[in-house]
Amino acid sequence: MTFRSSILVAGSANLDFVVRAPHIPAPGETVLGGEFRTFPGGKGANQAVACARAGGAPTRMLLALGDDAFALPIEESLRAAGVALDIRRSDRATGTAFICVSDEGENAITVAPGANSALRPQDLPSLDGIGHLLLQLETPLDSVAAYARAARGTGASVVLNAAPAQTLPPALLEDVDVLIVNEGELAAIAGAGESIEANLGRIDVPCVIVTLGENGCLARIGTETLKQPAFAVEVVDTTGAGDTFCGALVAALARGATMPAALREASAASALACTRMGAQSSIPTRAEVEAFLRGKALEIA
Numbered sequence: 441m442t443f444r445s446s447i448l449v450a451g452s453a454n455l456d457f458v459v460r461a462p463h464i465p466a467p468g469e470t471v472l473g474g475e476f477r478t479f480p481g482g483k484g485a486n487q488a489v490a491c492a493r494a495g496g497a498p499t500r501m502l503l504a505l506g507d508d509a510f511a512l513p514i515e516e517s518l519r520a521a522g523v524a525l526d527i528r529r530s531d532r533a534t535g536t537a538f539i540c541v542s543d544e545g546e547n548a549i550t551v552a553p554g555a556n557s558a559l560r561p562q563d564l565p566s567l568d569g570i571g572h573l574l575l576q577l578e579t580p581l582d583s584v585a586a587y588a589r590a591a592r593g594t595g596a597s598v599v600l601n602a603a604p605a606q607t608l609p610p611a612l613l614e615d616v617d618v619l620i621v622n623e624g625e626l627a628a629i630a631g632a633g634e635s636i637e638a639n640l641g642r643i644d645v646p647c648v649i650v651t652l653g654e655n656g657c658l659a660r661i662g663t664e665t666l667k668q669p670a671f672a673v674e675v676v677d678t679t680g681a682g683d684t685f686c687g688a689l690v691a692a693l694a695r696g697a698t699m700p701a702a703l704r705e706a707s708a709a710s711a712l713a714c715t716r717m718g719a720q721s722s723i724p725t726r727a728e729v730e731a732f733l734r735g736k737a738l739e740i741a
């Protein structure tokens with residue numbers, strides 16, 4: 441008998457080309473930055489690493505990589521975190537992301553999807569034993585929708601991080617159990633509502649979570665709303681903080697945590713990710729999150 445406990449992340453993997461600069465350049469502006477570095481990234485791969493480091497359920501990832509040197513650090517980072525890999529090898533270049541991080545820790549990102557665009561509906565591996573499928577929007581939308589539909593058919597829980605922002609076909613939302621968005625992504629899906637709470641109510645998905653940066657996050661579950669305040673930290677780089685939230689949340693849910701406990705853990709993991717440079721390099725382990733949370737007041741409404 442196979443236990444329905446594993447997490448499958450299906451999505452993007454990029455090599456991030458990162459430079460820090462005093463501020464993010466405006467259109468037409470050139471800024472002199474600091475040292476250039478590369479980091480394994482991509483929303484899908486970051487979320488898979490976050491799931492694995494948060495522990496509680498074996499994590500697999502379906503991803504597409506080129507047959508090139510950029511793929512190697514990505515594979516190494518995922519494997520080192522304990523993620524089992526289903527790699528589709530493409531003749532396109534491995535995905536890359538060009539990131540400017542400001543001295544305040546904010547970023548601007550441009551992605552060249554490359555091999556990520558080659559992930560097809562038929563690439564989905566067997567869903568035997570998969571309890572949670574975690575998806576994002578850096579791979580083709582028809583594949584994302586096909587994976588969600590297949591998982592819905594097996595009874596697995598479908599979690600969609602609708603990033604980067606785009607409008608979504610209603611048929612995809614019908615197959616989603618938990619939708620995670622930031623404010624901009626929420627507006628892209630729900631339209632310009634009068635308030636965030638009103639927009640949360642307009643999306644026909646059982647649970648919608650909106651992350652609000654230093655204002656924490658709000659979750660609407662059915663008709664109930666939960667609020668988790670953010671944890672204050674010294675911000676170095678926010679790249680991957682949202683991905684860390686998604687992965688840590690799904691890992692906690694797969695472990696059987698309640699939604700309030702999962703939100704608290706995900707918020708703590710995401711706060712810790714902001715204190716270090718890079719995407720996957722900044723994602724904390726569960727032990728680090730537990731140590732951080734020890735002694736912190738339980739603040740959830």
Ligand code: RIB
Binds near residue numbers: 578681
């Ligand atoms: O969410 C952060 C990620 O977005 C980066 O790692 C970059 O690769 C882009 O996908």
